[in-house]
Amino acid sequence: MNMSEPAQFKTEALRGELSFDADMRLHTSWRAGGKAQRMYRPADLADLQVFLRQLPEGEALLAVGLGSNLLVRDGGFRGTVLLMHGALNELRMDGNLIYVQAGVAGAKLARFAAANQFCGAEFFVGIPGTLGGMLAMNAGCYGSETWQKVQRVQVLTRGGELLERNAGEYEIAYRHVALRNTSEEFFAAAWLQLETGDVDAARREIKLLMEKRSASQPLQQPNAGSVFRNPEGGHAAKLIEGCGLKGKSIGGAQVSAKHANFIVNTGDATAADIENLINAVQATVLQQTGIELHPEVRIIGDMK
Numbered sequence: 001m002n003m004s005e006p007a008q009f010k011t012e013a014l015r016g017e018l019s020f021d022a023d024m025r026l027h028t029s030w031r032a033g034g035k036a037q038r039m040y041r042p043a044d045l046a047d048l049q050v051f052l053r054q055l056p057e058g059e060a061l062l063a064v065g066l067g068s069n070l071l072v073r074d075g076g077f078r079g080t081v082l083l084m085h086g087a088l089n090e091l092r093m094d095g096n097l098i099y100v101q102a103g104v105a106g107a108k109l110a111r112f113a114a115a116n117q118f119c120g121a122e123f124f125v126g127i128p129g130t131l132g133g134m135l136a137m138n139a140g141c142y143g144s145e146t147w148q149k150v151q152r153v154q155v156l157t158r159g160g161e162l163l164e165r166n167a168g169e170y171e172i173a174y175r176h177v178a179l180r181n182t183s184e185e186f187f188a189a190a191w192l193q194l195e196t197g198d199v200d201a202a203r204r205e206i207k208l209l210m211e212k213r214s215a216s217q218p219l220q221q222p223n224a225g226s227v228f229r230n231p232e233g234g235h236a237a238k239l240i241e242g243c244g245l246k247g248k249s250i251g252g253a254q255v256s257a258k259h260a261n262f263i264v265n266t267g268d269a270t271a272a273d274i275e276n277l278i279n280a281v282q283a284t285v286l287q288q289t290g291i292e293l294h295p296e297v298r299i300i301g302d303m304k
């Protein structure tokens with residue numbers, strides 16, 4: 001597919017960067033996959049609103065943070081990627097709440113919270129995504145989840161309208177978030193409510209969590225964190241390891257020897273290698289244990 005197409009956008013009023021045939025390997029932590037037909041990195045929230053207001057009807061949109069939970073197939077994404085990281089970056093106190101925009105990374109948020117005498121945001125430090133991606137996934141670890149900390153969110157509609165929604169308007173579960181009345185909206189920001197507490201302890205916890213992660217996860221090789229959701233009452237990694245799949249590879253994709261629920265790119269993996277390995281792991285685990293694993297990673301785009 002030739003991704004280059006004449007711009008249908010009225011670019012004169014825009015302050016951000018519009019690009020074409022954007023290589024999604026540069027915007028996903030797996031460092032694999034195809035191109036996005038168009039990509040827009042807004043200058044700020046107001047600029048993103050202007051962009052959305054003049055969007056051609058029917059244009060497919062995909063919000064992307066740090067791409068740390070995303071596989072874009074080798075045939076690419078027909079539509080526009082909205083790049084939030086490096087764009088929606090505001091992070092400040094708002095009364096006793098933290099106002100954080102969708103493009104802010106987890107580690108920055110955790111450190112900002114500790115610096116402002118708050119506890120309970122330490123877990124964000126090890127999640128290499130943005131607030132927007134963490135809201136979309138209800139990302140979490142070590143017993144904490146993103147939405148436990150959310151008082152309300154600011155969302156953008158497809159038409160560029162900015163709205164506020166309370167956490168109660170969403171259906172929230174393990175790695176699952178949905179608006180009760182489904183519609184196409186993007187997370188622009190959130191107000192987080194945290195407890196004040198022993199900040200030195202929070203800082204120590206941040207350090208400890210980082211060390212724990214580098215001891216147990218293959219952080220030197222491109223990956224997307226846990227590939228599968230944990231099944232009810234079990235651990236995907238244990239099941240995969242129990243089936244003898246550690247080290248199994250297809251093309252440049254390999255089940256990590258360090259953490260069985262991680263698939264690493266050993267250098268030249270295509271998105272198809274990764275997806276085929278996901279499917280192979282799923283089939284073997286089902287065959288050997290009767291348990292069906294479901295991917296946590298989002299897979300989008302066209303096959304080549």
Ligand SMILES: Cc1cc2nc3c(=O)[nH]c(=O)nc-3n(C[C@H](O)[C@H](O)[C@H](O)COP(=O)(O)OP(=O)(O)OC[C@H]3O[C@@H](n4cnc5c(N)ncnc54)[C@H](O)[C@@H]3O)c2cc1C
Binds near residue numbers: 064066185225
């Ligand atoms: C080494 C490693 C460790 C990890 N550890 C954890 C962990 O402990 N716990 C955990 O939960 N996850 C973990 N992950 C997975 C990943 O970091 C999280 O899912 C994170 O929330 C993804 O954020 P992102 O900004 O990279 O989202 P992306 O990968 O860019 O996007 C993920 C999904 O969110 C959507 N999205 C992104 N931004 C927005 C927005 N503003 N509005 C609406 N939708 C949006 C995208 O369209 C996509 O569907 C890990 C990943 C890696 C690589």
